[in-house]
Amino acid sequence: xxxxxxxxxxxxxxxxxxxxxxxxxxxxxxxxxxxxxxxxxxxxxxxxxxxxxxxxxxxxxxxxxxxxxxxxxxxxxxxxxxxxxxxxxxxxxxxxxxxxxxxxxxxxxxxxxxxxxxxxxxxxxxxxxxxxxxxxxxxxxxxxxxxxxxxxxxxxxxxxxxxxxxxxxxxxxxxxxxxxxxxxxxxxxxxxxxxxxxxxxxxxxxxxxxxxxxxxxxxxxxxxxxxxxxxxxxxxxxxxxxxxxxxxxxxxxxxxxxxxxxxxxxxxxxxxxxxxxxxxxxxxxxxxxxxxxxxxxxxx
Amino acid sequence: xxxxxxxxxxxxxxxxxxxxxxxxxxxxxxxxxxxxxxxxxxxxxxxxxxxxxxxxxxxxxxxxxxxxxxxxxxxxxxxxxxxxxxxxxxxxxxxxxxxxxxxxxxxxxxxxxxxxxxxxxxxxxxxxxxxxxxxxxxxxxxxxxxxxxxxxxxxxxxxxxxxxxxxxxxxxxxxxxxxxxxxxxxxxxxxxxxxxxxxxxxxxxxxxxxxxxxxxxxxxxxxxxxxxxxxxxxxxxxxxxxxxxxxxxxxxxxxxxxxxxxxxxxxxxxxxxxxxxxxxxxxxxxxxxxxxxxxxxxxx
Numbered sequence: 001x002x003x004x005x006x007x008x009x010x011x012x013x014x015x016x017x018x019x020x021x022x023x024x025x026x027x028x029x030x031x032x033x034x035x036x037x038x039x040x041x042x043x044x045x046x047x048x049x050x051x052x053x054x055x056x057x058x059x060x061x062x063x064x065x066x067x068x069x070x071x072x073x074x075x076x077x078x079x080x081x082x083x084x085x086x087x088x089x090x091x092x093x094x095x096x097x098x099x100x101x102x103x104x105x106x107x108x109x110x111x112x113x114x115x116x117x118x119x120x121x122x123x124x125x126x127x128x129x130x131x132x133x134x135x136x137x138x139x140x141x142x143x144x145x146x147x148x149x150x151x152x153x154x155x156x157x158x159x160x161x162x163x164x165x166x167x168x169x170x171x172x173x174x175x176x177x178x179x180x181x182x183x184x185x186x187x188x189x190x191x192x193x194x195x196x197x198x199x200x201x202x203x204x205x206x207x208x209x210x211x212x213x214x215x216x217x218x219x220x221x222x223x224x225x226x227x228x229x230x231x232x233x234x235x236x237x238x239x240x241x242x243x244x245x246x247x248x249x250x251x252x253x254x255x256x257x258x259x260x261x262x263x264x265x266x267x268x269x270x271x272x273x274x275x276x277x278x279x280x281x282x283x284x285x286x287x288x289x290x291x292x293x294x295x296x297x298x299x300x
Numbered sequence: 301x302x303x304x305x306x307x308x309x310x311x312x313x314x315x316x317x318x319x320x321x322x323x324x325x326x327x328x329x330x331x332x333x334x335x336x337x338x339x340x341x342x343x344x345x346x347x348x349x350x351x352x353x354x355x356x357x358x359x360x361x362x363x364x365x366x367x368x369x370x371x372x373x374x375x376x377x378x379x380x381x382x383x384x385x386x387x388x389x390x391x392x393x394x395x396x397x398x399x400x401x402x403x404x405x406x407x408x409x410x411x412x413x414x415x416x417x418x419x420x421x422x423x424x425x426x427x428x429x430x431x432x433x434x435x436x437x438x439x440x441x442x443x444x445x446x447x448x449x450x451x452x453x454x455x456x457x458x459x460x461x462x463x464x465x466x467x468x469x470x471x472x473x474x475x476x477x478x479x480x481x482x483x484x485x486x487x488x489x490x491x492x493x494x495x496x497x498x499x500x501x502x503x504x505x506x507x508x509x510x511x512x513x514x515x516x517x518x519x520x521x522x523x524x525x526x527x528x529x530x531x532x533x534x535x536x537x538x539x540x541x542x543x544x545x546x547x548x549x550x551x552x553x554x555x556x557x558x559x560x561x562x563x564x565x566x567x568x569x570x571x572x573x574x575x576x577x578x579x580x581x582x583x584x585x586x587x588x589x590x591x592x593x594x595x596x597x598x599x600x
Contacts, residue, residue, distance in 0.1 A: 015516075017493035025511050054493045090513060102522045110515075111529035117487065118531075119516040187417065193317040193354045211325050213390060215410075216315075216419040221521045222402045229411035231418075 002040070007068035009036035010048055010057070011092070014065055015119070017054025040064070062136040069094055069138050073274035076115070091274070094119040096131035097141035099191070100159055101263065103220035104237050105289025106141070109281040116278065124194035125261060132266055139267035139275060147266045156282065157290025158260035162241050163201050164250040165233035172230075178253060180207055188212040189223055189234030197235040201259045224250075235259060239289060260291055302340070307368035309336035310348055310357070311392070314365055315419070317354025340364070362436040369394055369438050373574035376415075391574070394419040396431035397441035399491070400459055401563065403520035404537050405589020406441070409581040416578065424494035425561060432566055439567035439575060447566045456582065457590025458560035462541050463501050464550040465533035472530075478553060480507060488512040489523055489534030497535040501559045524550075535559060539589060562593055 012022035013033065023030040041048050048061035057065055072091040097106065099122045110118050121131060125143035132140040133148040147153035173186035188198055193216075202210050215232050217223055223234050224241065228249050236250070238258065244250040265282055267275055312322035313333065323330040341348050348361035357365055372391040397406065399422045410418050421431060425443035432440040433448040447453035465473075473486035488498050493516075502510050515532050517523055523534050524541065528549050536550070538558065544550040565582055567575050 015493065016511075021511070024509070056493075099519060102517070102519050103525075107522060107525040107529050107531070111526065111531045117513055117515055120518060120522075122518055193315065193356075209324070211316075211321070213417055214315075215417055217402070218420060218422050219399065219402050219520070222407060222420075225403075225407040226411065229407050231407070231411040 002043070002064075002067075003036075004068070004071065006036040006040040006043075007064060007071075009033045010040055010061060011065045011068050013037060013049050013055050014057040014061065015092075017056075019055070059134065059136070063134070066094060066135050066138055070268070070271055070274075073138065073271060077274050090115055090117050092117040092119055093139070093275075093278070094121060094137045095139050095141070096121045096123055096128040096137045098123070098125035098128060098143075098159075098263075099218075099220045100237050101125075101141050104159065104239050105285050106282070108288075109278065109285035112281040112284075113278050124192070125263060126196065127194055129266065132268075138271055139265065139278075142264055142266055143261055145262065145264055147264075150270075151266050151268050152272060154265045154279065154283070155293050156263045156265050156286040157292055158262045160238040160291045161197060161201070161235040161259045161261065162238050162245070163198075163233060163253040163257060163259070164227050164236045164241050164245065165253060166228055166230045166249065167251050169227075169230045169233060170251055170253070174253070178205070180210060183207055183210050183212055186212055187232040188214045189226055189232040190214040190216050191220075191223065192216060192218050197259060197261070201235055201257070204259065205254060205257065262293055263290065302343070302364075302367075303336075304368070304371065306336040306340040306343075307364060307371075309333045310340055310361060311365045311368050313337060313349050313355050314357040314361065315392075317356075319355070359434065359436070363434070366394060366435050366438055370568070370571055370574075373438065373571060377574050390415055390417050392417040392419055393439070393575075393578070394421060394437045395439050395441070396421045396423055396428040396437045398423070398425035398428060398443075398459075398563075399518075399520045400537050401425075401441050404459065404539050405585050406582070408588075409578065409585035412581040412584075413578050424492070425563060426496065427494055429566065438571055439565065439578075442564050442566055443561055445562065445564055447564070450570075451566050451568050452572060454565040454579065454583070455593050456563045456565050456586040457592055458562045460538040460591045461497060461501070461535040461559045461561065462538050462545070463498075463533060463553040463557060463559070464527050464536045464541050464545065465553060466528055466530045466549065467551050469527075469530045469533060470551055470553070474553070478505070480510060483507055483510050483512055486512055487532040488514045489526055489532040490514040490516050491520075491523065492516060492518050497559065497561070501535055501557070504559065505554060505557065560591055563590065 008026060012025045013019060016022050016025055019030045019033045023033045037049060046060040047058050050056050050058060069092055076091045093116055097120060121137055128140045129142035129144045131137040174182050176182060217226055224236050226232060227234055227236060228244060233253055241250055308326060312325045313319060316322050316325055319330045319333045323333045337349060346360040347358050350356050350358060369392055376391045393416055421437055428440045429442035429444045431437040474482050476482060517526055524536050526532060527534055527536060528544060533553055541550055
C-alpha cells in the first residue's frame with residue numbers, strides 16, 4: 001500500500017512548485033518533504049518530480065497525484081457516511097477542460113461545490129480526454145463521446161460557435177463576398193496548433209483545404225477582443241459574441257451558420273460517488289450555458 | 301548559410317502541427333517538407349521536430365524558428381527600403397507575454413500592426429523573459445527590468461491589480477475581519493504554480509507565510525468570473541475588476557490596496573528596426589491600459 005504522507009508530499013511539491021512551499025503547506029520540514037519524495041521515488045522506481053523553478057511532476061508523478069486526489073475524494077465521502085470520522089483536508093480535483101468551457105458556462109458549477117478545491121488543466125476539447133486516459137486528471141470535459149476504459153461518459157450539451165469579425169474587417173477583406181480567394185488572404189484567428197474549429201467551419205462552408213494566414217492567440221477572450229479590433233476573424237462562442245453581434249461590433253461572416261461542439265463529462269467509474277455533487281452542478285450549468293444535444297447544428 | 305526553404309518547412313510544421321498541413325501551406329508535397337526538415341536536422345545535428353499529434357518543435361527547433369522569424373522581419377523591412385523587391389510572405393512574430401496583458405491592454409496594439417502575423421505564447425510575467433533568453437521568441441512582455449544580453453528593454457508601465465472577492469464571500473469568510481486565521485482558511489484563486497501575485501499582496505498586508513487553500517484557474521477572465529461566483533478571492537486586473545467593483549458584484553478585501561506589476565518590452569537589438577511599428581503601437585496602448593511607472597504602488 002502506498003504511504004499517503006508520501007503521496008501528499010508529492011502532490012504538494014507539484015502544486016506549490018517547491019519543496020519549501022510544500023513543507024509549509026503540510027507543516028513539516030523541507031527535509032521531511034524531500035525524504036518522503038525520495039522514499040516514494042525509490043518504491044515506484046521512477047523520477048516523480050523534475051527539480052527546477054518551479055518543480056514539476058513527471059508523467060508517472062502526475063499519475064500518482066491523480067491517484068492521491070481520488071483517494072482524498074473517496075475519503076471525503078466516508079466522512080459524510082461516518083460522522084464520527086475527523087474531517088480530512090478538502091479534496092482537490094484536477095480536471096481537464098477546454099478554455100471555452102471555462103470562459104462560458106462552467107464557473108457557476110464549480111462555485112456550487114463548496115468544500116472541493118479545483119485544479120484546472122486547459123487543453124483543446126479534442127485532446128482533453130488524453131489527460132484522463134493517461135490518468136493525470138480525475139475527470140475531463142471532452143468532445144470525444146467514447147470514454148476511456150473504466151470511465152463513464154455523460155453528454156452535457158454543445159457549445160455553439162459563430163464565425164465572427166468586425167464590420168470594418170469584413171468591408172476590408174470580404175467586400176467582394178466570401179470567395180475562396182478572399183478567405184485565403186484574410187487573416188484568421190487560431191487558438192493554438194490543435195484548434196480545428198475554423199477549419200471545420202470553412203469545410204462546412206465549402207472551403208475545405210483553405211489555409212488563411214493565422215494569428216495565434218491562446219485565450220478565449222482575446223479571440224473576441226481581437227475580432228472586435230479587426231485583427232482577424234474567428235470562431236467565437238455564441239454566448240460571448242452575442243452582445244457584440246447585437247451592438248454591431250461583430251458580424252457573422254455567413255448569417256446563421258453556427259458550428260456546435262458536443263461536450264461530454266467523463267470520469268473513472270470508481271470516482272462516480274465522490275464526484276456526484278459536481279456532476280449534478282455541471283448538469284445544471286450545462287442546461288443554462290450549452291445547446292441541448294438534440295438540436296446540434298454540426299457534429300463533425 | 302542556412303537554407304531558408306528548410307527553415308520555412310520547420311516553422312510551418314511547428315505552426316500547423318503536421319507535415320501534410322505544412323506542405324499545403326507552402327504549396328509543396330509532404331515528401332518535400334520531410335526532406336527539407338531532414339536536411340536541416342542533419343546539418344544542425346539535432347532533432348528539431350517531435351513527430352506526433354500535433355508535431356512540435358524541440359528547443360533547438362524553436363530557436364531556429366525564432367531565427368527564421370527574425371530573418372523574415374528584417375526582409376520585410378528591406379521591401380520597404382527597396383521598392384523593386386517583390387513582397388515576401390508576412391513576417392510572423394512569436395511573442396511571449398503574460399495572460400493579463402493579453403486580456404487587458406495589448407490587443408489594440410496588435411490590431412494596429414497590419415501586415416504582421418502574431419503567434420502569442422502565454423507565460424507568467426516573472427518567467428516570460430526566459431523565452432526570449434532561450435531565443436524561442438522574438439520579443440517578450442516581462443516583469444524583469446534587466447534585459448537578456450544583446451536585448452533592449454523599454455518600460456511600458458504597470459498593470460494594477462486589486463484583491464477582490466464577492467460580497468457574499470467576504471461575509472462568509474471574513475465576517476470577523478481579515479485576520480491571519482481567516483485568510484488561512486478562505487479559498488484563494490491562483491493562476492498557476494508560477495503565480496505569486498496573491499502571496500505578494502498577502503505579504504504587503506503583513507500576511508507573509510500564509511498559505512490559503514487555493515483553486516487553480518489558468519485564465520484571466522475565469523479569475524474574475526470565479527471571484528464573482530464566490531469560489532475564492534484573487535488578484536484581478538483593476539481594468540477588468542472596475543465595472544464589477546462599481547456595480548458591487550466585487551469588493552476589495554482591503555480598500556485601496558492595489559498591487560502594481562511593472563512591465564517591460566524586450567527584444568534583440570538586431571530586431572529593433574523591424575519591430576518599430578509594433579513597439580510604437582505598444583507604447584501607445586500601454587499609455588491607455590497601464591499605470592505610469594512613476595506612480596507605482598509596489599515593485600516587489
